[in-house]
Amino acid sequence: MAQKAAIIGGGVIGGGWAARFLLNGWDVAVFDPDPQAKRKIGEVLDNARASLPGLYDMPMPDEGTLSFHDTMAGAVDGAAWIQESVPERLDIKHTVYRELQDACDADAVIASSTSGFKPSELQENATRPQQIVVCHPFNPVYLLPLIEVVGTDVNKDMIGGVEETLRGVGMFPLMVKKEIDAHIADRFLEAVWREALWLIKDGIATTEEIDEAIRMGFGLRWAQMGLFETYRIAGGEAGMRHFIEQFGPCLSWPWTKLMDVPELTEELIDQIADQSDAQSGQYSIRDLERHRDANLVGMMRTLKARDWGAGAILNTHDKTMNQTRVVPETLGDIVDLGKPVKTVDRAVPIDWTDYNGHMNEARYLQAFGDATDRLMGIIGCDAEYIATGGSYFTAETHIRHLDEVHAGARIHVETQVILGAGKKMHLFHVMYEGTRILASGEHMLIHVDLETRRASDPAPQVAEKLKRLAAAHAGLPRPEGAGAAVGVR
């Protein structure tokens, strides 16, 4: 049975949490007095469904059930995890904890999204302070893995379980050892924010110029190496020590405003809001969210391919989503050899879509290429075999694009072996969304000797498996479209 998360406060952050849990297979129950909450969460979910599943190369679990409740008690009933994301005011949070602790399971985790309050402040006067822990996320919660976890002495025992749950929904829990106002990341962001406000107030830069300064340069560096690894490189061969010796002294020069806080006068607020409207007013917030999500998915998938930073977290989460559940790894995993083999089961990543708003033609080949790789693995032509000097090369491909498919959709490929004898392997892939046929891919592959780069017979153990599969598929009807060529009907 799916686990249940209660979302108390379904605004910007609560909506993101709802999507994170729901798309990772949890049932989600929302309580928010805002009459618009259902619509707003629905829109966040649409964005999440189009972006999150495509971060992974495995299908995500089936979505849990989403429900909305008129009372907090209704939402927290049976919930193992309660995520509080109400406005950043201590009095509101205390009132909410009192009400929900009267109704919730005494073992449930009450996690607060607070950006700034310390857990000891949240726990003051609580019925069971040990239930309350800070789990500070980053927007968009459904895509960004970072989550700052801060507890106190009274709930040391529960922290391990909190970490495990968060990893289970694909997050990267940063376990903050000492409670401080605004935890780690927001301390840092506040410093950057303060400097930006000064640059605007002093008429040095506009909101747009500040954003360009970040996104054309150091923002790109930060996304993949952070601050210290980046500056270690900037120290040259002498590394961090040299970097500090060279640039440390400038901290006491007038390069920063340090702790001075600009007064947030009406004039400054107007200036910032007007500049921001001039910079980005042509987009709605939902448009901006979609651009942000597509950019993040693209960047994170690049990091994933390099198993680096946030990408490594995605790879770890991929491994926990059991691929053998849906796609066989060996011939022995196939239940019925006489049927086409499922060789791909995944979601369409948002960066696989194009200006026509659907999956780009090149990605059909990518998915069919993945299907061929899987079939090669099934017949024993895996990394270990390839390292011994044999492999298959694709000699000819014919793809038919039969229907369109969109970001986030779950697709699968079924593969029929039309011929598997000697040096030749003739495959016919069909791509589906559910039962809807999207495309077919027909491929002729030749076994090669990787040293001579010439056609060669496969090793007996590969030849034998391929022959078995081909014989089992010989009883299947010839697939519709097999042997077709591009032509005028």
Ligand SMILES: NC(=O)C1=CN([C@@H]2O[C@H](COP(=O)(O)OP(=O)(O)OC[C@H]3O[C@@H](n4cnc5c(N)ncnc54)[C@H](O)[C@@H]3O)[C@@H](O)[C@H]2O)C=CC1
């Ligand atoms: N917006 C951001 O960038 C981030 C915010 N946070 C934290 O998340 C929390 C929520 O912030 P946002 O989502 O930005 O605020 P928001 O204003 O978008 O959402 C707050 C939601 O709480 C609801 N609410 C108000 N009183 C409530 C109550 N008594 N019970 C249930 N729901 C109630 C409101 O109707 C609203 O939908 C804050 O603690 C904030 O510090 C954390 C990370 C990032």
Ligand SMILES: C[N+](C)(C)CC(=O)CC(=O)[O-]
């Ligand atoms: C502005 N903020 C302090 C609420 C931001 C955060 O807490 C985290 C984020 O998403 O940047």
